[in-house]
Amino acid sequence: MAKSKFEYVRGFEADDALLPNCWIVVRLDGRNFHRFAEQHEFKKPNDDRALHLMTKCAQTVMQELEDIAIAYGQSDEYSFVFKKKSKWFKRRASKFMTHVVSQFASSYVFYWKDYFKDQQLLYPPGFDGRIVLYPSDQNLKDYLSWRQADCHINNLYNTVFWMLVQRSGLTPVQAQDRLQGTLAGDKNEILFSEFNINYNNEPLMYRKGTVLIWQKVNEVITKKIKLPKETEEKEVEVTRTRTKVVPLHCDIIGDQFWEEYPEILAEDS
Numbered sequence: 001m002a003k004s005k006f007e008y009v010r011g012f013e014a015d016d017a018l019l020p021n022c023w024i025v026v027r028l029d030g031r032n033f034h035r036f037a038e039q040h041e042f043k044k045p046n047d048d049r050a051l052h053l054m055t056k057c058a059q060t061v062m063q064e065l066e067d068i069a070i071a072y073g074q075s076d077e078y079s080f081v082f083k084k085k086s087k088w089f090k091r092r093a094s095k096f097m098t099h100v101v102s103q104f105a106s107s108y109v110f111y112w113k114d115y116f117k118d119q120q121l122l123y124p125p126g127f128d129g130r131i132v133l134y135p136s137d138q139n140l141k142d143y144l145s146w147r148q149a150d151c152h153i154n155n156l157y158n159t160v161f162w163m164l165v166q167r168s169g170l171t172p173v174q175a176q177d178r179l180q181g182t183l184a185g186d187k188n189e190i191l192f193s194e195f196n197i198n199y200n201n202e203p204l205m206y207r208k209g210t211v212l213i214w215q216k217v218n219e220v221i222t223k224k225i226k227l228p229k230e231t232e233e234k235e236v237e238v239t240r241t242r243t244k245v246v247p248l249h250c251d252i253i254g255d256q257f258w259e260e261y262p263e264i265l266a267e268d269s
């Protein structure tokens with residue numbers, strides 16, 4: 001086919017193919033969610049509606065896009081891990097990042113009303129995205145451990161901070177001063193002795209964040225079938241196996257998780 005004289009401009013497009021044989025991580029994060037949370041009256045420090053909406057959007061991303069092996073989310077962020085061997089869009093970085101972020105952002109708006117029943121969405125939220133490549137399984141596990149450790153550190157801090165403000169009547173500045181230089185043990189002690197809270201009994205979703213993995217589940221459905229010698233349709237129950245995205249709130253820093261789900265890191269990934 002004849003080419004137009006303008007065709008040469010294609011040559012200006014940068015080649016952004018991602019290195020082969022590496023885990024591809026796309027992490028997105030809510031833009032200025034400090035303000036977004038204030039404006040939409042998120043419960044402090046954790047708002048179940050917001051956390052569940054984030055997870056719904058991440059499930060949608062995993063179901064709609066290809067080759068995502070596992071995802072991890074906390075606060076206003078989610079990380080998506082694409083299989084090492086993925087050939088999706090010839091591994092073009094821009095395709096991975098823009099599809100993940102746009103699918104997530106549109107889902108956030110689309111599903112908002114299902115989670116925030118009587119809280120109107122006041123303005124369109126935005127999300128940023130980045131891609132990081134991890135060449136070894138250990139690097140990938142360490143990446144996910146880093147995000148989960150971050151979740152734990154922030155949540156412990158925020159839990160004590162908001163207790164001091166909401167229950168003890170400290171100003172945010174006073175609460176900040178009180179926590180300056182404290183270690184995890186000190187924060188646990190404040191929670192226990194002053195507020196009778198055992199941090200280990202706080203909800204797992206707040207302490208561990210959310211892991212999304214693929215799992216085979218058996219579904220029982222009723223089907224209408226017509227038997228050859230009968231005139232009327234009959235309802236029968238059939239069991240079929242489906243692969244679904246399932247949320248877990250478990251530790252992913254230790255070995256146990258990876259031993260329990262070896263298929264996530266399997267070689268054909």
Ligand SMILES: Nc1nc2c(ncn2[C@@H]2O[C@H](COP(=O)(O)OP(=O)(O)OP(=O)(O)O)[C@@H](O)[C@H]2O)c(=O)[nH]1
Nearest residue numbers: 030031032033034037042043044045046047075076
């Ligand atoms: N109250 C409340 N706030 C939340 C919750 N989840 C996230 N946030 C807010 O979202 C912020 C997320 O932090 P960051 O992503 O570091 O900061 P950001 O304000 O989004 O700014 P950028 O990401 O740099 O654009 C937190 O500091 C909280 O203010 C929640 O469940 N409840």
Ligand SMILES: [Mg+2]
Nearest residue numbers: 029030031033
């Ligand atoms: Mg943010």
Ligand SMILES: [Mg+2]
Nearest residue numbers: 029075076077
């Ligand atoms: Mg964040």
